[in-house]
Amino acid sequence: MGPRVKWPWPSIASKAFKPNLAASKNILLQAGRLKPPKGAEPRLNPLRVPISMSAQNSLDQSPNTSRPLEGLGWSIGVFLIALAFRLTIQILTLPSLLADRDAYRRLAQTLYATGTFGILDPQGHPVATAYRPPLYPWLLSWLQGFESDLLPIAILHAILGACSVTLTFHIAFRLGLSGLQSLVASALVLFDPILLRQSTLVMTETLATFLGLLAWWLALFLDRKDTLDLAGSGLLGRGQQIGAAIGLAIGATLGIACLCRPTALAWALLWGGSELRRNPLRASCLLIGCLLVLLPWWKRNQSEMGQGLWATTHGGYTLLLANNPILYEHWETSWSRQWDDDRFHAWWHAKRIEKNVRSETDQIACDEIASDALANALGWQSIRANPVLFFKACAIRLGWMWAWWPAEHQTHWIVRVAIGIWYAITTTAGFVGLIRLLRRAGSEPKFACWLPALTLAASLCLVHAVYWSNMRMRAPIIPVISLLAVYGSRGLSISVPNSPQRGQVRQV
Incomplete structure (x- = not known):
């Protein structure tokens, strides 16, 4: 039995600080740091606050028991090693950056030269477009003006890759x-x-x-600060403000991700939906933050394209590319990734000319809005005409997305075998980790921390089961697979003393 600790209520204390002191006292009481006077009950905060695991760990963990690899030095070391390796790869493969198959460099050059997000027509005039999302070309536009943009792009990619590795390291600790x-x-x-x-x-x-990693890391980091500050404030109004601010910050990050790849919009909806029952204010602010970031892009499209667009005019094409008569004909006899896409492109070009959405001679003149609407209509026409084959196609597209090795025409067979072995191991381990995580959902204290990643994986699978799919579409969830693989390979089970079970609510 330790010495009895008196309640710290000096008569000269400012009245404004009493809620903070009372809430802090109750946190220490429930963590076992203080013992209440005999016959006294700890004063309860009127706000019921779920204590996150990161907050509880910060109370339970003393400086002597903190994990040594979580320091700044290790983070810097991981970043520098990753940067050196990625930069080496970039330099060795520098000529591959010359290719511009999706016209991102053209968009960046036009934006740099004219200030218009678009491409130049044969007369050299900029033509506005919304066919591609704007964030990546906008970043590339800052790298124009050099004699060559290859090295700046290589450095940008190396830094982004190293940051992804470092964020994975931090998330693993969380x-x-x-x-x-x-x-x-x-x-x-x-x-x-x-x-x-x-x-x-x-x-x-x-x-x-x-x-994607930044949004997940931000959610884990801010959730920790939110819980501690909210528990310490003891004020309902301040707690709501903090929760709203966190939702807006995460939503803004998701909005930025949408400006890179519009599939992130499905992630934002799933993530917000998963938060709706537990924290409706935060879920609402998450979606509002996302839409606020996308609003300037919507207004720009309304002004330049004649129609407000939250995403791009490329969605209809990706739906049609995955659901067209030529590909469906191929899938009736084979699941192979080798299909006659040249025949599809010729068919699609003829359809656009037939519907007067594209000039037969001018490759620039194209009504993007009408072309996108036509592609959507033709894609859904294929789906309605072959509903049974469509569901089979969904399974095939997911198989293409989760393939272990590249298609035969993409690289040498030795490279394909090596890549296949890599993904056979990591994907299987990740699946095992996912099963173990889901089986422990009721007892795993960190399960809620995985929800952003699980909703990301689910959103990509849902989108690419219907839209065009290949191996590279799963790139944003590769860190999730890696973390699940490590989690599952050891059968990790975490127990934290004095920690509430999932689903319970601790009162402060």
Whole structure:
């Protein structure tokens, strides 16, 4: 029995600080740090606040028991090693950045030269477009003006890749993984074949992966600060303000991710939906924050394109590319990724000319809005005409997305075998980790910390089950797979003393 601790209520204390002192006293009481006077009950805060695991750990953890790899020095070390490796890969593959298959560099050059997000017509006049999301070309526009933009783009991709590795390292700690496990998860992201390959191309996967990790990390970091501040304030109004601010910050990050890849909008909806029952204010603010970031893009499209668009005019094409008569004909006999896409492009070009949404001679003149609407209509026409085949196609598209090796025409067979072995191991381990996590949902104290990642994976699977799909589409969830693989490989089970079970609410 320790000495009895008196309640700290000096008569000269300012009345404004009493709620903070009372709430802090109750936190210490429930953590076992203080003992109440005999016959006295701790004063309860009228606000019922769920104590996050990170907040509880900060109370239970003393400086002598903190994990040594969580310090700033280790983070810097992980970042520098990742940067050196990724930069080496970028330099060795520098010529691959010359390709511009999705016209991101053209958009960046036009934006840099004219201030218009678009492409130049044969007369050199800028033509506004919304066919691609604007964030990545906008970043590239800052790298124009040099004799060559290859090295600046390589450095940008290397930095984004190194940041993704470092964020994975930090998230692993937030999830309760050990120092060694955090390093292994980071290494899986560092050496991942898809992420390495896409970082050597002028495409969005490197940026999208970083933004997905940033949103997840921000949610874990701010949730920790939110819970501690809210518990210490003891004021309902301030608690609501903090929760709203956190929702807006996370939503803004998701909005930025949508400007990189519009599939993040589905993630925002699923994430917000998963928060709605537990914290409706925060869920609402998350969606509001996302829409506020997208609002300037919507207004720009309304002004320049004649119609407000939250995403792009590319969605109809990706729906049609995944649901067209030529591909459905191929899927009736084979699941192979080798299909006659040239025949599809010729068919689609003829359809646009037939519907007067594209000039037969001018490759620039195109009504994007009408073309997008036509592609959507033709895609849904294929789905309605073959509903049974559509559901089969959904399974095939998911199989393409989760394929372990590239298609035969993409690389040498030795490389395909090596990549196949890598993904056979990591994907299987990740699936095992997912099963173990879901089975422990009721007892795993960190389960709520996984929800952003699980909703990200679910949103990508739902979108690409219907829209066009291939291996690179899963790039943003590769860190999630890596963390699940490490989690499942050890059968990790975390127990934290004096911690409430999931579903319980602690009162302060």
